[in-house]
Amino acid sequence: MKLKKGKFMVFDVSEFAVWLDSQQIHRYIRLVQNHHTWNPSYQHFKGDNHLALLAAMENAHIERGFSEIAQNITTFPDGTVAVCRALDKIPAGIKGANTSAVCIENLGNFDAGKDAMSAAHKDSIVQTNALLCTRFKLKADTSTIVYHHWYDLDTGEKRDGLGNTKTCPGTGFFGGNSVEDALAGFIPLVKEAIMQNGRGGAAKAKDILYKGRVSAGVLNVRDMPDLTGRVLRRLRKGVVVVVYEWKGDWGRIHPSDACWVNRSYLEEA
DSSP: OOEEETTEEEEOHHHHHHHHHHOOOOSOOOEEEEEEOSSSOGGGOOSSOHHHHHHHHHHHHHHTTOSSOSOSEEEOTTSOEEEOSOTTSOOSSSTTSOTTEEEEEESSOOSTTSOOOOHHHHHHHHHHHHHHHHHTTOOOSTTTEEEGGGBOTTTOOBOTTOSSOOOTTOTTGGGOSSHHHHHHHTHHHHHHHHHHHTOOOOOOGGGOOEEEEEOSSEEEEESSSSTTSOEEEEEETTOEEEESEEETTEEEOSSSSOOEEEGGGEEEO
16 A cells, blocks of 8 residues: 555555455445546646545535545546545445446546546556456446446436536546447456456356345444344445345345345345
8 A cells, every 4th residue: 555544545556456355345336437536637646645635625525515525436647546435335426326336536637638648547547447347246338337427417317428417537538438439448448457357257147136225324234144243334324235145134245255234124226
């Protein structure tokens, strides 16, 4: 780990891969959101002020009424990757597409004619998307890797760039911000990274027994299917999880680790 302050952790991509593999993440993830910060842009990055920029972004988000920094992950021009908002927490990235998403903010203004993305940054953005697809068993395509521009700001509906939209993640982001641009210039790079990493593979439907949304204000995740089990963490109302095994009224919400929740506090998602 290159830098750490409070919840903010800044990694090299290889370090981020190891960290991501070690995490127990209990909510169901089906989307990887890509954004650009627009401001701050490359001119604000000094090479050693990662933590200061993250703190400033969090303050700006709190001033807008958010509880904390909006994004789960931030990538930087030097190729580093920062974890900002816990991956188990729903981000505040795209209206209508947050509940089952991880939000990536790529620092810079990637509208055409603005910041020229560095080679290190390009690689880290591609690798971060590939690692998340692998970790959450997502097929890399435009139904799982999404741009803010594709969603209507008023309705939250995915309209592929129609309606009231932002340019985010930038009209010059890997060749453009349309669905066609992503299919031509970005998705193939992510697929190649997944293959080169020797990882991945879409989740088999037979492995998932149930998909549920937390209906209680807070739901305990325990290390055994019983009220006497140790509480590993707590999930907030609205978080979506998938169940891989049932033991009575208890569901295991991790494909291999002992992470159990009581079915009484789930509603079908």
